[in-house]
Amino acid sequence: MPRISRRSFLMATAGAASFPVLNGASVAAETDVAIIGGGAAGIAAARRIGAAGRRVVVLEAAEQVGGRCITDTTTFGVPYDVGAHWLHVPESNPVAKLALRAGVDIYPAPPGQRVRIGRRNARESELEEYLAVVARGKRAIEDAARGKVDISCAQAMPKDLGEWQPLMEFYLGPFGCGKDFSELSATDFARSSERDVDAYCRQGFGALLAKLAEGLPVQLSTPVTKITALGRGSFLIDTAGKGSLQARAVIVTVSTNMLLDGKITFAPALPKRQLDALSRLRLGHYERIALEVAGNPFGLLRDDLVFEKADNDHTAALLANVGGTSLSFIDVAGSFGRDLAAKGPREMTAFAFEWIDKLYGADVRKAIQRTHATQWASSPFVQGSFSAASVGGQPSRRILMEPFFDRVFYAGEAAHETLWGTVSGAWESGERAADAALKAVVPVTGSRAAPTPVKRQKKAAPKKQPRRQSPSFFGTPRISND
Template sequence: MSTPQRDTSRHSTPDVAIVGAGAAGLAAARRLQKAGYTVQILEAAGRIGGRAWTDTSAFGVPVDMGCSWMSGANKNSLVKHARALGYQLINHTEAPSQLFVEGRPATDAEEEAFEAARAALDDTLKTAGRKGFDGPAADVLPKDLPFSGTAQSWLGPMDYGVDFKDLSPIDHWDQADDQPSYLVKEGYGSVVASLGTGLPVALNTTVKRIDWSGSDVQIDTDQGTLRARACLVTVSTGVLASGAITFVPEMPIRQQEALHGVPMGLLVKVPMLFDGAKLGLKDNAWVTYKVPEDMPARACFFIGWPCGHDYLFGNIGGDLGWELSRAGADETVDFALGELVGMVGSDARKHFRKGLMTDWATNPLTLGAYAVERPGHKGARKALGKSLGKKVFFAGEAVAGERAALANGAYDNGRKLAKKIIKTLG
């Protein structure tokens, strides 16, 4: 797939200025341009795509450092786009599962107990969420459930980016079904980046201040000032909460409170390149090992050889993810390799070539992986999505309703907000 060609011209007085060239910003820009409005996307990074990023330089093959599953594929707007452009989509819905217990492959009975634990946890959380329980998911765990810690590790830290104490059953209940799901051989990040073709994106342009006190909006960046009739902000809640962008006047208190109700969760990915040895692991397999039942588990579970590539990716989430991100890449890769050796044996060390750690935790343009509604903060996503004076609008994964935290959710939400802006501007 070729690199998308951006429009490098800059508009200093567009109809709409868009902060961020991730899935939401790109989707909104396409919709607005189609309707005849001038747009200018302002992107602080040196590339487009945001948290959708396929790296090809480290391993010489596509590695998704951010999103990799096209989830809820039957209703995922990006699937159609990817198909039209000829991307190879690998159905991951019925992917094999390989479970290890104390360094040996699990018995059939153990596999069944693990699957039962996953189903029981999901069911318990959804039931609690449906009944409106907004406390920590940790408070409604089924008692004496074998493999509970293992199932929790996938669902909490590695799926939502938080441990069960920080997960609200309501937020889980609110989310749409994530199956069927696909992996993209050329990378999901490159699908999202392809949305930028022909769009006016100013890279390496950091927005510092948004003044919405006048009849239009003034946007100050480190590369100069723009004036627009409306501004769409798509940065993560981590960036918003850090105060990197000053709003004048400030956001209303209710919205500031909402922001703190939707903090960033963290998933750290640890892509690990091998020399072609398969280590007994199957392509695209969910590779899991039994952890102690008490949480938080210090676990790194893997996806085996995604799309047949010669690398695995480790997943470390929640509190352990933040801790290891602070410790750095060497310690994190070491930890992941140790956990792999615990399953497949020391051969893994012989065949290992190199490993990486994604830095979403420390990257000032993300400050986490994706947003999660904290227990006790039902409604925060919605409150955060309110516009400021019908001039500054918010879009992105954090406010994407039943597809929150997802790339296609961000995309759909960007389009939705574009329509709202069109209606407002007339």
């Protein structure tokens, strides 16, 4: 087996903890914590462990860090977020908070969305009707989530929502969660936190994550194939052709679909409890068709978000003039997005052209220059978009947070109860797993020491209860039709 050279690691800064080189020989190289996957969760975990002065290595299968949050600057010559693009709730978003120091600009997304009805914008009164249907849909899900038995969001819907129902379902279901209402747990939806205030990264969300990974000991192009518990708090990690590594704790951050597909095997086998939890948190589907458009044939502002009053689920969202560049995104999702993506980029682009013709006329098509369509569903190291629980699956998120084999910790967007499906959720989950791994590898000291007398504490004033998080997903859309 080849020996890895230090050059295939990202540059390590002087401040970073030391890291071993994978060893193809029979004696494996050693580290305190091995992190499998260099997406948001893996980067957050590695920063935390490095800052604590422990040895850490990130093994990443792809040629770059970022996972589902990457920015491509070569296809169009401007930043193109191939995956995550919206920084939700920037005031509390842990990644947004690090942007300034990383030298990346964050700017607020324009409030409001537009709705198209055929070739015209929806009128004020029509938008009022739509907003009322969104509010009713969300309320119905929240009511259902208070019931004893979980049901799907589709089952929770009142029967008289009328002609705005398809758009409301697209907005809250495929667009917000990557799955159709019929596949979504009402409880999981209701537990997710509001994501109705957004920001964007001028250089790209993926560029921000890549900045935050600078200096970390990341080994790229290194797919992990097997994790073996050797006993006595030691693990052997095998990779595809890049040797093996021994670690005292492991943080696994690959997507739920990757684990379900058996891309990484475990010895002993992954416990049934974890397997069942993973299968209830399969990834949904969310794909993007990026268009390079000359001029502004849509007549829209920078970062205008547009939906259509659809009469079925064959619909999309348009994000126009992304960051003031020539790029516009057509996003498709849910089962329609999955089926369209399965037909390939050519069919996806054809759909985008027809959809634009329908809403803005055939002239826009003449201004389109280059295009690109994502294939997240078949991407070798992700296989989907983000997790959304199936009916009864919400408690699985907590199960994923439990360590298995004593010192193997799962982290990633699926292991966050309220911020699942987001970069910030993955980040927080990575930090939590890092804290648990650090606790596991730090030797317990002073256990035989005599107990120190505890001073009598004054009775503390009763703690103020934290404000209950609003139990709804994605917020109420704010609409603009100017």
